Structure formats: structure tokens, C-alpha cells
Amino acid sequence: MTAALGMQPTSRTSGRIERFNTIVVGAGQAGLSAGYHLQQRDVDFVIVDAHERVGDVWRNRWDSLRLFTPAKYSGLPGMPFPAEPMHLPDKDEVADYLERYAERFDLPVRSGTRAESLVRDGERWILRTSRGSAASIPIASTLPLPRMASAASFESTSVDG
Numbered sequence: 001m002t003a004a005l006g007m008q009p010t011s012r013t014s015g016r017i018e019r020f021n022t023i024v025v026g027a028g029q030a031g032l033s034a035g036y037h038l039q040q041r042d043v044d045f046v047i048v049d050a051h052e053r054v055g056d057v058w059r060n061r062w063d064s065l066r067l068f069t070p071a072k073y074s075g076l077p078g079m080p081f082p083a084e085p086m087h088l089p090d091k092d093e094v095a096d097y098l099e100r101y102a103e104r105f106d107l108p109v110r111s112g113t114r115a116e117s118l119v120r121d122g123e124r125w126i127l128r129t130s131r132g133s134a135a136s137i138p139i140a141s142t143l144p145l146p147r148m149a150s151a152a153s154f155e156s157t158s159v160d161g
Ligand SMILES: Cc1cc2nc3c(=O)[nH]c(=O)nc-3n(C[C@H](O)[C@H](O)[C@H](O)COP(=O)(O)OP(=O)(O)OC[C@H]3O[C@@H](n4cnc5c(N)ncnc54)[C@H](O)[C@@H]3O)c2cc1C
Pocket: 025, 026, 027, 028, 029, 030, 031, 032, 048, 049, 050, 051, 055, 057, 061, 065, 066, 067, 068, 069, 113, 114, 115, 116, 141, 142, 143
């Protein structure tokens, strides 16, 4: 049985192939913001993230960490940071905010899914992850992926994992 990106095959899958218009790599501030705007535009997309929970990259930082930017400048599109404007959020507040943001907008985040390679295959891009899959228009946050040109369609391939 195919387990593309940890999901059962659906109407979007064909055997070992799963298709999206866009895949966003990373569910940090950049990836979630991109997801918000893609959703506003009805783009078919998915966000993959290596961590098990949205915000884990912040949860795993040192305990005394606080942002140097106050809450009023730390919100993402569509959802202000829930604190007094000049409050300096600590790392767990940031983590929880990111997690609630993904939940509030029901962003399609596939956690525990590490992007491992990106290769061009004709007109499409194949993104292989720790749980299988791919896309033709990957959007990287701060990850060192090559710059991508827009493509009209894409396909994803799952691998056993
Ligand atoms: C200690 C610290 C303090 C900071 N304080 C501030 C501040 O006060 N104010 C401010 O404006 N900015 C601050 N920044 C900068 C700010 O955090 C970053 O600009 C912002 O987090 C970048 O967001 P991002 O989504 O691009 O990357 P990240 O937040 O790093 O998110 C990247 C995501 O990609 C995932 N990922 C990584 N590799 C893979 C892979 N191979 N496959 C799948 N998923 C993957 C990670 O799990 C993570 O969720 C701080 C940064 C640090 C490190």
C-alpha cells in the first residue's frame, strides 16, 4: 500500500503518485505565511515539515529565549500575536502561536516529513521526503534549495517509508 506523505492514497493519488500544485517546505513563519496566501488564492498545496509539531523549532531552543521584536510586530498575516503590543514573547509563546496559526487556518501541514532531495523530471519537480512525495513548485523558507521557476503542473512520487 502506498503511504504518500503519510496519508492513504486519495483521489489526488495514482498508485505511488501524489499531485499538488505547490509544496511548501518548512512550517516556520515563512512557510505558514506562504500557506496562508496560497489558501487565500485557492491554490492546491501542502506544507511539509521535519518536526513532529508546528513550532517545535522554537520549543527546542533555550528556556530564557525571548524575541527582541514586540508582539505587535511578531504576528503573521491574518492573525495578530495574542499579547500586549509591547510584550516580548518567549520561545514557547512563539511555538504555540505558530501551532495555533496553522490550526486556525486549517493549513495542510504534514509534520514529521523531512524534505530530502529535489530533482527535475521533465516538466515537473520531484521532492522526495522521509515519508515519500514531491511537487513541481516547491517553496523553500530559509532552506538551501535551488530557485524554482513556476511550472503549470507537478506530480509527486511516494517512496516506501
Ligand atoms: C534565536 C533566534 C531568535 C530570533 N529572534 C527574532 C526576533 O526577535 N524577531 C524577529 O523578527 N526574528 C527573530 N529571529 C529570526 C526569525 O526567527 C526567523 O527569521 C524566522 O524564524 C525564519 O522563519 P522561516 O520560516 O524562514 O524559518 P524557520 O523558523 O527556521 O522554520 C523552518 C522550518 O523548516 C523546517 N525544516 C527544516 N529543514 C527541513 C527539511 N529538510 N524538510 C522539512 N522541513 C524542514 C523546520 O522544522 C522549521 O519548522 C530569531 C531567530 C533565532 C534563531
